[in-house]
Amino acid sequence: MTAWNEDPVAQASVPGAVTVVEGTSFCISGPSGDIHGGGAQGAYYQDTRVVSRWVLTVNGAPREPLTGRNQAAYHAEFIGRGRSADGKFDTPLVVQHERHVGPGLRDDIVIRNYSAQPATCRIDLALDADLEDLFDIKGGNTGKAEPPKRSIGHEVLSFTSEDSDGQRRGVTFQAAGSTPTDEGLTFHVSIPARGTWTTSVIATPLTNGESPDEPFSATAPPDGSVGVRRHRAWEEHVPRISVTDTNVQQTLVHSQQDLGSLRIFDPHHPGRVAVAAGAPWFMALFGRDSLLASYMSLMVDPGLAAGTLQTLAGLQGSKVDTDCEEEPGRIPHEVRLGTTAGQSLGGTAYYGTADATPLFVVLVGELSRWGADPEVVNSLLPHADRAIEWMEKYGDRDGDGFIEYQRPNEHGLVNQGWKDSPDGINFADGRMAEAPIALAEVQAYAYAAYVARSLLAREAGDAAVERRCAERAAALKQAFNEKFWLSEKGYFALALDKNKQPVDSCTSNMGHCLWAGIVDEDKASLVAERLMSAEMFTGWGIRTLASDMGAYNPVSYHNGSVWPHDTALVATGLMRYGFVKEAGQLALGLFDAAKHFGGQLPELFCGFGRDDFSEPVPYPTACSPQAWAAATPIQLARVLLRLDPDFTRNVLHLAPILPEEVGEFQADNVLLGSSRISVRASGVNGSVAGLPNGLDLRTEPWLELVLHDEVVLHGISEPE
Template identity: 35%
Template sequence: MPTHHCLLVRDGTFAAVGEGGDITGERGVAPDGLFARDARHLSRWQLTIDGVAPTVLVATPTGPTGETPARASAVLTQPAGRSDVPGITLFREQTVAQGELVDEIRVEGNGARPVSVLLALTVDADFADQFELRDDHRWYQKPHAVRTRKRRPDGVEFGYLRQQWHSRTVVAADPAPDAVEETGSGARRLCWRIELPPHGGTTLRLTVTAFPHGVPVPLTAPPPVPAAPEPAAYGGGELGRACAQGAADLEALRMPALGPDAEQLRVPAAGVPWFLTLLGRHALLTSLLTLDSHPDMGRDTLLALAATQAVDAEPERIAQPGKIVHEVRNGELAYFRQVPYGRYYGSVDATPLFLLLLGAHAERTGDDKLAHRLERAARAAVSWMFDHAGLGDHGYLRYRADEGGLANQSWKDSPDAICFPDGEPARGTIVAAAPQGYAYAALVRTAELARDVWADAAWATRLSEAAEALRERFLRDFWLPEERFPALALDGEGRQVGTLGSDAGHLLWTGVLEGERADAVAERLLSPAFFSGWGIRTVAAGQDAYHPLAYHRGAVWPHDSAIAALGLARAGHHERAATLTDGLLALAAAHGYRMPEVITGYGREDHPVPVPYPHACSPQSWAAAAPLALRRCRSARPDATAEGD
């Protein structure tokens, strides 16, 4: 998001407003508005004083979003020349929570004479689907769609109807507007004639409530949870500040979800503005990275994903029995299947990550109740890996690009992400490296649960043997002897895709690589080709495939680097883990201690300030989780001092 937008995020709702609190109806890479359940419920919110836009004296902030509720303020006044004195000042405070935007405008007279002004607010709701707003190259047909605008005693109500799809936005004002006017664009203008005595003041309170389709009342408030730890709980220094900001961002990004028995949960949404929704891989990795400090988030993530686990084969959704969902969308285009993401299962790695988190959660909490409750889901997930994903017949988890969905289905899911060193895309059925590491760790963890929790020793033995067999196959088929590094993938013909990529850090983390191979990978990951000074490049520089502005072929992702740091520490390379951690913390400090989702691959020696990646989400959940995971690297060092150093 550009810096001129302030983001207010809470409970699955967010507002993007301009520097004075206005909304203009922008589209493209940086849309503004009020958003709930994948739709824009407010597309115009523009204030004027006597027909003119006010002057911004203090702009809305663009800093932390972890407050409860999300809040921003601005100070505005009448436009005036150098010799004029504005008659009034407006103090504007906006909050977002539970499907609502509240805008309180305090109007204060500045002089010893009475003041009379006309305040007007132009409002509209276009109910645009987020996929419309993010895609400038495709026009989505909406047959028989109707938009309505209806006057209310205290404001106006906007409606949208397409067949059985019905959404509303209600704007209520206190005091009620003196007039509601139509504009040429179809928007409505709410008008107040404000009469102030000398040095007098008054307050307008406007409440915008979203009523998305399928939610007949305002969005349900999530159940209460323990308050997020205070910043002091994370200690001082760059690590403490980055952890405090990450925890605040994660709290802001948690959104309502339902469990297997329709219980209310709070799960981490992936990121703002495009992914304020449940994405399986993102929620699972975020929960794994924060398991020490937020075990409740891991619990809720597992239950929400168990509730959406596939039961039947649905080719149009890329679903097979036991598979964990990749993306859940609630918008109009998903409802009418104009995009495939209503419940979309195009991920090869969410299912093993589900098993990995279930086992790690039981170990971390010492509580096996959740593992008992989700035993059936776990067994179905294991069956999916063997019976549908290729582990049984072909020895690896595999995927093919699906029409209308994702070309790649590991975490590097952009179309050109899995490519040969010359940049040529891998084709056919793909076996990506990182998911094999997740599958290995998932089998190991599930074997532990089978033995220690479910009392199924025979199954535990089979899973352990399958894990070791997978590891042996992987080392045979993926290892590049000349490079002393694993291949990025195998293509449809079984050829090694010999690009050197950051997935190797995930393989260290999951334990597939050990001994001399782990040592070789650790050395390479901290080489100048990989380590930019801020983090690990997704593809090592020096290969034709490398591009510093490519999403998964050269850019630096903090969560990816944090996983690599954990892997380095696991392999005993604590000094290298510390070097990587220091680079990531310097990156966080350069962004006000909010870890960015992704930056470009330009090196720190050439560019002493991190070069941003265009269109990155902020805040973003697994980026917010990264500092919390780095605490493990600091505490794991043999010479570790206080975690806040």
């Protein structure tokens, strides 16, 4: 068996691929709208590829593509030129193709005849559905022993397949006026002079013979679907952003749209919204990814954080199961719905991660500081306490105060931090570290979790819990700075290995330690200097591994590439410790990179420097849209605004440091507590309108707030 997220060498999509996403459903096609089934191409529903071939031909020839573009996250438009019956491409036939994704696929096809003569056409739509599981496609292990069965009905072509557990998956293709064959759907039409021909092709997924609730139909307009209504409500709900720098504005708007497309809904709790990790491979709830993405998205919608926490709380471990690595109090790594998910690691939820559990507690504390409903926060506190119990009983395997990981089976993830590729944890000379492994950033998250729980207890008047968690935080911080600090190198070790020896490679992980606040003040300047060195900073972002390390490879997944979310957390950490100029450089670098990606930051890109290439080099299998990457510009905006609410103290901090080239910034309709506020900033000046009653706006320089008011940027404050 293979782990769900073990192999980063996934099947790549074709250049110019167009992706449409709605909830956990998505479709990836070529720029013409055709799906040839190569790599990740296809339409997916509940982690199953329900459309593996969708190729439209007119008079026996493919269309000549003219344009293919997203109209919305869930909606794409393709325009091409058809071929006439005599085989000529220079024809008056124009094919307009509108695609909507959701509980299946709806493709509306319009062929316009711009000639003064009628056009007789044969239109063929070649269709297939391999009904392969997402994991098999990702790993290149496609090809069922028994291919899906095909059946032909009146204007309907169906595919069905049964897995080893007896679960039946299927899909039906239906279009009025079509003649189904084993190869697809055929239409024989005559298009009047200056006239049009239209049809709607509906692909409806089936699970054990049942179709989804409210599937697409040819009679109901797709704009009235549940997914579209949700997106329109989202657009009304999120902030309205205006920035002088059009690239920054477009990137922020694109980020909000992507986050809206990656939302997933609990059918048992319709009002509960979480965020999926990213398309195509991770359209599911991920503990670490969803927690960090919703943290970085608080300025857009704190409801994402609340829904993510509530959903993960419902999946929190309750027993010891070495197959799926469940343990009492542990927050899952990944939740899947596909046909082989239960076979992969013993269930639909896999728990093999060291960091999601402390990050859960951190986000509960941050949600409280953002002014969330106290009832929601209070309902999460028992789960936060169970998470801390896991940290101490199961996470700390040997009682040394640090959280370690080591998989208890042969099929789980070898590495269980955010750099979870098999070669992601290595020494400076390139040797692989051996488990049990205690990662630096995991200790930082644990420290932040203790701090967050201490402050929550203070707010509730629970002096015993406040004192205990504060003491654990202080002890962990002291031990971390003693055991992980490499004084001869001037930076923190990536990890401690099975022999408690420091894994001495220079990585971006220590930037997460700045973000969490576990770094002693006397070491912060050396860490900042190393992070901003030529070996680490490419000009676009921070490399995951310094270029002078033995395992460095700028086109690797975790050993020298640039991950936008990683750089955003580094920037947040630098700002926290007062390195204002450096944090601003990272923010501008990523916004510049976004411009080269059409305003949409990918999951990662290659770690070449600006001196190597004039544009950031894409990583071939990067997810896009991806939750971490979508949330990155929002977090960078918070960094540059230095916007930090703290409802536990009834204060809001705003001390902007917007670079001159960014110009003026304005965000209206920002949800804070139960109120909507407007934030305006230019340079070092800022203002807020619509503040809730009793909230005190402070505009002193940020460093003074850090030193004298003990409040630290973005929510992780030191307990007294």
